[in-house]
Amino acid sequence: MRKMTDTQTSILEGDVRQYRYRLEIWDVLTSGAPTIAQIVNGSAAAASATFSAFYLDATPFVGQPLRLDEPGDKRAAHLTFTLLDISGQFNPDGGTATATFVQNNQVVRLVEGDEALASASWIATFTGHIRGQVGFTTDREGIRFQASVAAYGRRATPRYLKQGFTSQTYGKQVDLGRIAIDVARQQMGLGDDELNRAPIALGRGTQFAANSIVDLTPLEAIDKILEVVGQASDFDGDGRLRYYNRDVTRGADKQYDTLQLIGSVTIPQAEIEAFNSVKLIGLDKQIALVEQPEQALARAMIPVGFWRPTHEIEVLWSEDRSLRARNATLAVLTSVNQSLLFELGTERFTVIDDFSGRISVDITSYVNGLLTMIGVTLAAKALIPDVLNVFAAITIPVGRIIEALLMAEIYLALATVSSGQYEVRGTALLPVYQELSVIVTADGVLDYLLNQKEIRNDWFNELTEMTTVAQLELIFEDAQAKPREFSVHNDLELEIGDIVYLPIGGGLRIWIESFSKEIARGMVPMMRVAGYKCP
Amino acid sequence: MPRDLLRILLAERAQATIPEMDGEIISRFTLVPFDTGGTLMPVAEVRIGGDIVSGVPVAANNQELLEAIPGTPVRLRRSQTGRIEIVGLSKRAFGNTYSFTLVLPRSLPTTSGGLITTSSILISGAVSGFSSRTVTLGELATVSGFGFTPLEALALYNQSNTFLRLL
Numbered sequence: 001m002r003k004m005t006d007t008q009t010s011i012l013e014g015d016v017r018q019y020r021y022r023l024e025i026w027d028v029l030t031s032g033a034p035t036i037a038q039i040v041n042g043s044a045a046a047a048s049a050t051f052s053a054f055y056l057d058a059t060p061f062v063g064q065p066l067r068l069d070e071p072g073d074k075r076a077a078h079l080t081f082t083l084l085d086i087s088g089q090f091n092p093d094g095g096t097a098t099a100t101f102v103q104n105n106q107v108v109r110l111v112e113g114d115e116a117l118a119s120a121s122w123i124a125t126f127t128g129h130i131r132g133q134v135g136f137t138t139d140r141e142g143i144r145f146q147a148s149v150a151a152y153g154r155r156a157t158p159r160y161l162k163q164g165f166t167s168q169t170y171g172k173q174v175d176l177g178r179i180a181i182d183v184a185r186q187q188m189g190l191g192d193d194e195l196n197r198a199p200i201a202l203g204r205g206t207q208f209a210a211n212s213i214v215d216l217t218p219l220e221a222i223d224k225i226l227e228v229v230g231q232a233s234d235f236d237g238d239g240r241l242r243y244y245n246r247d248v249t250r251g252a253d254k255q256y257d258t259l260q261l262i263g264s265v266t267i268p269q270a271e272i273e274a275f276n277s278v279k280l281i282g283l284d285k286q287i288a289l290v291e292q293p294e295q296a297l298a299r300a301m302i303p304v305g306f307w308r309p310t311h312e313i314e315v316l317w318s319e320d321r322s323l324r325a326r327n328a329t330l331a332v333l334t335s336v337n338q339s340l341l342f343e344l345g346t347e348r349f350t351v352i353d354d355f356s357g358r359i360s361v362d363i364t365s366y367v368n369g370l371l372t373m374i375g376v377t378l379a380a381k382a383l384i385p386d387v388l389n390v391f392a393a394i395t396i397p398v399g400r401i402i403e404a405l406l407m408a409e410i411y412l413a414l415a416t417v418s419s420g421q422y423e424v425r426g427t428a429l430l431p432v433y434q435e436l437s438v439i440v441t442a443d444g445v446l447d448y449l450l451n452q453k454e455i456r457n458d459w460f461n462e463l464t465e466m467t468t469v470a471q472l473e474l475i476f477e478d479a480q481a482k483p484r485e486f487s488v489h490n491d492l493e494l495e496i497g498d499i500v501y502l503p504i505g506g507g508l509r510i511w512i513e514s515f516s517k518e519i520a521r522g523m524v525p526m527m528r529v530a531g532y533k534c535p
Numbered sequence: 536m537p538r539d540l541l542r543i544l545l546a547e548r549a550q551a552t553i554p555e556m557d558g559e560i561i562s563r564f565t566l567v568p569f570d571t572g573g574t575l576m577p578v579a580e581v582r583i584g585g586d587i588v589s590g591v592p593v594a595a596n597n598q599e600l601l602e603a604i605p606g607t608p609v610r611l612r613r614s615q616t617g618r619i620e621i622v623g624l625s626k627r628a629f630g631n632t633y634s635f636t637l638v639l640p641r642s643l644p645t646t647s648g649g650l651i652t653t654s655s656i657l658i659s660g661a662v663s664g665f666s667s668r669t670v671t672l673g674e675l676a677t678v679s680g681f682g683f684t685p686l687e688a689l690a691l692y693n694q695s696n697t698f699l700r701l702l
Contacts, residue, residue: 249640249655284630293604432608432625435557437584437632440657442639463633471637471657478639507642535640535652 001253002236002493008121011114012492013261018115019490019524022122023062023081025130026107027054027100036107036154040127040239041193056101061085063146065518068110068126070153072496072514074223074232077153079110079126082146090147091136102134108151110237110519112492123492127239128153154235160188160219167213167221170206176459177202179211180225184241187218197242202229207285207461228459230472234496244497247472248479248511248534252501254493263487263526265504274481275453277441278474282460288434289324291427297325298424304336304344304361305417306371311345311361314352315424324354328426336361336420344418354429359422367416374413377406436463440470442478453477479532484510487526490517494527499534509534557627558583558611558619561667562689562702564593564601577601580702581611581621582629582665587691594622605667605689605702631664631694664694667702674698 004012011017026044027033033054034044044051063082070077083090089098100106108130113122128151135148155161165187170179177200184190184198202225213221222233222241231243256262298315317323330349337343345363352358381403387396441450455473460466486502494500494512502508510531517525562580567590569576581591593600594612600621603609608625638656670678670690678684678698689702 283627288628288630290606290608290628291604292607293602430607432628434628434630436630439632439634440637441634443636443658467633467635467657470635471655474637475639475655509642533642535642535655 011117017524022111023058024109025056025058025101028107037191064520067518069516076156079151082148088145106130125237154239164215169212173205175201176204176225180222183218183221194240197240246476253498255501261489266485270483275451275477276445277452278470279454280438280466280470281456282436283458284434284436285461287431289429290432297426300422303419306367306413314358316356321355324429325426331423334421336418438466438470440474482533484533485530487528490525556611557625560607561605594620631662634660667691
């Protein structure tokens with residue numbers, strides 16, 4: 001719904017109207033010209049002295065009729081008109097200064113209002129660019145010069161529609177609305193004033209640690225984001241980006257209490273293959289872990305000996321702790337017990353977490369005891385005296401004999417060294433995205449009449465939100481099978497995506513998909529509005 | 536409306552030209568005599584969405600793929616006539632599919648004038664999904680009688696881990 005002031009509403013929707021319009025053409029290509037952002041936000045107003053040279057009020061030249069089509073369904077608005085004048089100043093080959101205004105890509109605005117309303121309060125209903133070459137006819141018999149011009153709304157801007165881009169990377173819990181606004185700012189070059197109808201927050205955050213958009217066009221990217229909350233993007237008459245709601249079950253945005261302004265209501269014959277089932281495919285916010293074949297995760301060599309009671313070594317499955325594995329087991333390639341003399345210890349393996357483990361070798365208490373004994377006996381041997389044999393007149397070196405025995409102990413202790421070689425084997429786990437699908441089918445659909453619409457969107461990450469959107473989409477698709485049309489005396493409040501209520505047959509709510517009007521001088525145009533009957 | 540028809544045709548056209556899709560290997564690779572000459576080719580069973588396709592070959596001798604174990608997500612390429620081959624590993628695995636039935640909202644005129652509006656009712660239906668793993672020792676005895684199923688045999692299970700069939 002376009003917002004209007006009370007004054008605007010009372011005059012523009014009244015019974016007595018003096019309809020007027022203004023066709024503005026802006027030169028945006030010559031140096032020093034205003035930008036489209038300045039035209040949209042009004043800083044390059046028609047009265048502005050700075051930009052007066054770049055402004056042409058083409059209203060006096062407009063030949064009848066001037067036609068405005070807003071086809072909806074994510075397509076650009078389309079304005080066609082002819083310019084008539086006696087001097088041929090719009091001739092593209094004529095070399096006049098005025099001809100620059102009808103060059104490709106110049107900006108055209110249609111501003112509608114009323115004689116009784118100050119022209120500053122008139123409402124812009126179309127902002128777009130001239131597309132292609134202006135047609136020009138010099139008719140000698142009719143003695144007239146006629147230029148035909150076609151302009152398309154901002155949605156048709158090639159960069160918005162066709163140029164793929166790569167976005168920056170967003171982290172976790174970034175509001176999707178912020179990403180959409182960033183795309184509009186960075187890729188479409190829209191400024192604050194062109195974005196003040198686009199909500200900054202959609203109340204829905206990103207779920208993964210890294211989120212980026214690669215090789216989508218800006219409008220595709222924005223619409224994919226908006227799909228998550230059941231919305232779609234559009235440009236309004238002022239040339240500002242706006243969103244509209246695809247929920248057809250919501251209340252009416254505008255209610256006509258009488259049929260005074262309504263011309264006709266039509267139920268058209270229509271060949272429509274309506275979808276009766278909607279399948280949404282998103283990515284589960286939980287990353288799935290897929291098992292890989294068993295592999296060697298780590299190898300380690302541990303030298304052991306008398307010098308430490310427990311030998312420990314921590315092993316990682318990958319140097320950067322990125323590899324995750326389960327069922328990790330220790331394989332002993334060479335045991336510490338395959339040593340020369342004794343069994344040296346027990347080998348243990350503990351899994352620390354999914355990324356690492358610990359290999360330990362506990363030295364047997366015998367080795368510890370041996371070490372203590374060495375200490376004690378070395379101290380004791382010094383105290384043992386030699387014995388004198390008086391009969392043989394010799395001195396028996398008891399101390400030395402005992403010392404030799406003790407040296408054998410030291411020799412044993414030094415021999416108590418070994419090394420073990422180990423390998424940790426396990427099942428590596430590969431993290432992968434897991435697709436989540438939701439199918440909502442209309443009740444009572446026969447198998448062979450199933451017509452399913454598939455929507456793939458990686459921004460969907462939760463079952464509940466997917467169910468809600470799939471339900472909303474199915475009701476929308478079901479409504480598409482029931483097109484309705486009506487004509488209304490130029491109602492400038494209406495925009496695509498609005499729901500209007502008509503007091504017909506107990507009440508009829510119509511979701512507006514498109515409209516068109518032909519504007520001629522001196523009469524209030526009839527708007528032909530097409531849409532779908534809301535349930 | 537020709538416009539709607541055009542949209543549907545375009546959507547179908549887009550669907551028809553998608554040459555690649557994601558799948559999931561659910562069996563081990565086995566060598567089978569693939570042509571009349573008996574050329575041996577490694578093939579596996581692959582799950583695509585809710586469907587299972589048998590005898591899917593690997594695009595080239597990709598060792599990493601041949602060693603892939605059941606449950607590994609793979610990238611598949613489809614020919615114009617619908618034949619598929621495994622071309623690589625994928626980052627997307629299948630999850631479950633949740634199906635619902637929706638009683639659509641309706642506005643129905645009443646005999647006394649005015650409308651009666653029904654609201655939409657969402658009826659939750661089935662959850663479907665597949666996984667494959669080696670049968671447990673207990674299942675070895677129950678699936679086909681003790682002694683018939685070899686140790687480490689693979690089987691297909693549904694989303695609630697109920698045995699479906701041996702692979």
